[in-house]
Amino acid sequence: MPELHVELAARRYPIHIESGLLRRRIAALAQAPERMLIVTDDNVGPLYADALKQAIGRPDCPVWRMPAGEAEKTLARFGELLEHMAERGLTRDARVLALGGGVIGDLAGFAAACYMRGIAFVQIPTTLLAMVDSSVGGKTAVDLPAGKNLVGAFHQPQAVYIDPDVLATLPEREFRAGLAEVLKYGAIADARFFGWLEDNAEALLARDAAELEGAILLSCRHKADIVARDETEQGDRALLNFGHTFGHALEVLLDYGTLLHGEAVAIGMQLAADFSVELGHADIGDSQRLRALLNRFGLPTALPTGLGADAVVAKMRLDKKAAAGRLRLILWRGVGKAFIAGDVDAGALTAFLAAQSAGN
Numbered sequence: 001m002p003e004l005h006v007e008l009a010a011r012r013y014p015i016h017i018e019s020g021l022l023r024r025r026i027a028a029l030a031q032a033p034e035r036m037l038i039v040t041d042d043n044v045g046p047l048y049a050d051a052l053k054q055a056i057g058r059p060d061c062p063v064w065r066m067p068a069g070e071a072e073k074t075l076a077r078f079g080e081l082l083e084h085m086a087e088r089g090l091t092r093d094a095r096v097l098a099l100g101g102g103v104i105g106d107l108a109g110f111a112a113a114c115y116m117r118g119i120a121f122v123q124i125p126t127t128l129l130a131m132v133d134s135s136v137g138g139k140t141a142v143d144l145p146a147g148k149n150l151v152g153a154f155h156q157p158q159a160v161y162i163d164p165d166v167l168a169t170l171p172e173r174e175f176r177a178g179l180a181e182v183l184k185y186g187a188i189a190d191a192r193f194f195g196w197l198e199d200n201a202e203a204l205l206a207r208d209a210a211e212l213e214g215a216i217l218l219s220c221r222h223k224a225d226i227v228a229r230d231e232t233e234q235g236d237r238a239l240l241n242f243g244h245t246f247g248h249a250l251e252v253l254l255d256y257g258t259l260l261h262g263e264a265v266a267i268g269m270q271l272a273a274d275f276s277v278e279l280g281h282a283d284i285g286d287s288q289r290l291r292a293l294l295n296r297f298g299l300p301t302a303l304p305t306g307l308g309a310d311a312v313v314a315k316m317r318l319d320k321k322a323a324a325g326r327l328r329l330i331l332w333r334g335v336g337k338a339f340i341a342g343d344v345d346a347g348a349l350t351a352f353l354a355a356q357s358a359g360n
């Protein structure tokens with residue numbers, strides 16, 4: 001596999017994608033003299049922590065584990081991890097190894113960003129979603145009961161190590177949720193990739209190694225390119241938020257964990273596409289194509305029942321892209337063509353969502 005880099009001048013870092021990587025020696029980590037702490041969850045730790053210890057040549061490397069799932073991406077768990085780091089006597093030169101899905105990557109990365117005002121960390125993603133999206137780009141955060149990722153920092157990892165072989169143990173629902181973020185790159189910026197996903201949907205669902213590695217590589221390339229252009233989301237990086245203003249509102253309103261992040265984003269992308277059609281920005285044929293591919297991936301596309309339009313819009317106002325009381329959304333001109341809509345009419349959005357919920 002070719003090696004990618006996130007081009008951030010002095011903070012440039014590699015993304016290694018290699019089948020079997022965790023079964024070999026990771027020389028760059030094995031040769032590093034610093035102390036390390038593996039941070040993982042109760043599902044991933046028993047499966048892969050020992051392999052990682054072997055790969056870095058440190059059979060005694062300490063491991064900190066927490067319960068799995070979005071409902072655990074909290075300030076309380078973040079605080080526990082920081083306390084643990086201090087109790088272990090970790091100093092500024094220590095490194096955190098985030099071994100897990102996006103929840104672990106976001107929480108461990110945020111702890112690394114804050115501990116002693118910032119220490120190094122490495123991403124070792126074990127879900128498809130984390131491989132194609134959350135491990136790259138340096139957004140770290142925890143949730144508040146009021147909203148998703150409301151407390152966090154930009155803190156880039158030193159490196160990302162992706163071993164697609166670990167996807168063999170990923171539960172089916174989690175795997176499909178990851179496909180939502182893969183599809184997102186096609187939907188926002190790469191019509192050709194979107195077409196390739198349509199042609200290769202069955203192979204991807206069967207976790208065919210060649211297709212899967214191709215999708216991971218291209219997704220990471222897209223993410224690395226956007227992050228290199230706009231590290232802190234002053235412009236184009238916001239396109240990666242397609243479907244997220246809707247999706248995050250749903251995740252919060254349904255209590256974290258009811259909908260997986262990828263599922264909420266799938267619904268959010270479809271809502272953004274349909275709202276774009278209603279506003280005259282996109283053709284209905286494109287939104288039908290999006291729905292068809294999301295559904296083929298087994299992902300939901302309808303607004304869940306029982307949610308009031310006003311409540312959804314109120315949560316959307318807490319989105320980090322909003323400014324000066326104005327809603328900013330990523331809208332759509334069709335497959336491969338997302339754009340940032342600066343001042344969305346809240347009345348039109350509420351009416352659109354009310355019609356969606358009446359149709360359910």
Ligand SMILES: NC(=O)c1ccc[n+]([C@@H]2O[C@H](COP(=O)([O-])OP(=O)(O)OC[C@H]3O[C@@H](n4cnc5c(N)ncnc54)[C@H](O)[C@@H]3O)[C@@H](O)[C@H]2O)c1
Pocket residue numbers: 041042043044047068069070073100101102103104106126127128129130133134135136137138139140149166167168169170171174177261262
């Ligand atoms: N920072 C970013 O740029 C960014 C991007 C996208 C998503 N996110 C965040 O990522 C989170 C979602 O991440 P996720 O979908 O990876 O969820 P997750 O971290 O909750 O992992 C999903 C589940 O799969 C289990 N698991 C992970 N790897 C496994 C494996 N190889 N085998 C068996 N079980 C495994 C986990 O224990 C967990 O139960 C959300 O909090 C979202 O906000 C962040």
Ligand SMILES: O=C(O)C(=O)C[C@@H](O)[C@H](O)[C@H](O)COP(=O)(O)O
Pocket residue numbers: 133137139148149181233237238240241244320
């Ligand atoms: O990297 C980004 O930028 C993204 O927006 C990627 C998203 O998939 C991801 O869910 C991210 O955590 C959302 O960020 P937020 O700023 O809306 O919390």
Ligand SMILES: [Zn+2]
Pocket residue numbers: 133181244261265
């Ligand atoms: Zn996301």
